[in-house]
Amino acid sequence: MQIDRLIRTVRELGNPTALGLDTKLEYVPKDFAAPHLDAGGPPEAVFAFNAKLLAALRDVIGCVKIQAAYYEMLGPCGMSCLLKTINEARSLGYVVIVDAKRGDIGSTAAAYSAAYLTEKSPFRADFLTVNPYFGTDGMAPFLDDCQKSGSGLFVLVKTSNPSGKEFQDIITDDGQPLYERVAKHVSEWGSRLIGEEGYSSVGAVVGATYPKQGAGLRRKMPNTFFLLPGYGAQGALAAQLASCFDASGGGAVVAASRSIICAHMLSGTRDFAQSARAEALRMKDDLSKILRLAR
């Protein structure tokens, strides 16, 4: 099961970072991009940038989160770039999360699942992020395919953005906020998909920007692995995140995209891979505090 592989990869590298490849053409240094733009346009330049980052970071980071939207906006060739980026990451041994927030009624969810989560999927991911608004029958095809292929999900529970609270924090008739009702379903959906490491294939997206709520969810969801977006560019600090991890310093990965892949834009250096590597190592060191605090 991919959830076990994710947990072991994080443990081996001592680094719970998920590298966010939310790559926009404007992030790619012009001189690096030029020959690729000539050869195949923006998707080719984005892929070359991703590939260089993936090669430079493999001994530091074990997990990548690829944001589908940035590839979709480049059209069908952008989707080829998504596919190539997924395959490049997989061939290097990364655990690959495709961050697409898909979700629909059952028959359509089955089509999305066929796109991402089966052995024959064109965009073969280890994990897919999904939106729970359709409830259990919209989740069923994803869960079935996870059972068959060993892939996993990260279901939106508490998102990292300020307005997420508009609906997610509404207090419901049992006194709990909506996101805790969703969390309870996420635990149930995962209950038949628990791996050897004690976590299920059905993870939860919990915004790193809400560490207090994250801590509450950590206690209530002992078998649910967390994907924590919002570190770095969105403002969350490592020390605040300790309580989103389990007692062994496991149970979660922290996603960071712009802070790593755009590090060269801040530092003003031309070698984007080295800048990304320096920031990845700094983040690893920063997150090691979490692991120490959690223990």
Place this chain on the structure above:
Amino acid sequence: MQIDRLIRTVRELGNPTALGLDTKLEYVPKDFAAPHLDAGGPPEAVFAFNAKLLAALRDVIGCVKIQAAYYEMLGPCGMSCLLKTINEARSLGYVVIVDAKRGDIGSTAAAYSAAYLTEKSPFRADFLTVNPYFGTDGMAPFLDDCQKSGSGLFVLVKTSNPSGKEFQDIITDDGQPLYERVAKHVSEWGSRLIGEEGYSSVGAVVGATYPKQGAGLRRKMPNTFFLLPGYGAQGALAAQLASCFDASGGGAVVAASRSIICAHMLSGTRDFAQSARAEALRMKDDLSKILRLAR
């Protein structure tokens, strides 16, 4: 604004049907598919099928809803097929809804919006379906682009599937179910985008399978146009839908996919376009009851 164009198209044809192109290869008759499969594989066969349906139905139906999932599952070439289907429908004058249920934090929502809703979008749609779970700041980029380009949205409010009620019908602290809280936001998001026909560019997805709730929403959302999925294959009947329309028999379109595009599989005839046309005319006649009831 595309919302005005949609309303006028429905009025001119006297038909509030939205043709759902949720096309799977298995729906395409084998003898029709064969040469296209040889030429370009499944996406080419699906496109040829879609193109023939679009040509055969233009004088009956004015609006198409293209389900992104069925194209995504075919990989990058499937996304080319999505693009070609969008362009074919637009060139024939259809109002095009891309049914993709996208949604994310603001920066990522901007990328999805760039993919579908701007003048330069690769997948240039007239409308996009979106998921509201991220709240207002996740909607803002979509709303901004709708203001600039005249495109529109259909936001998930009350979905057509049985499990939709798990979260959407939860009673919240003001006594209303969650979907009515979402509905209130949808009205507000659309309040600065009202067209000449009195409806805003921000529509709502309201399952035709929940006509009672649809009637309540119709009263509370006088400026919100509805996309009603669930007619036909999912079991909703025309007569139940009358109260989801406004007093003039307007204000909504009814999506139907399998009942039209798979009509040949039920009738056993080889001419799928003629079978689809016969079912489209039957559905138009069926829906005309709504228009009469509403008046």
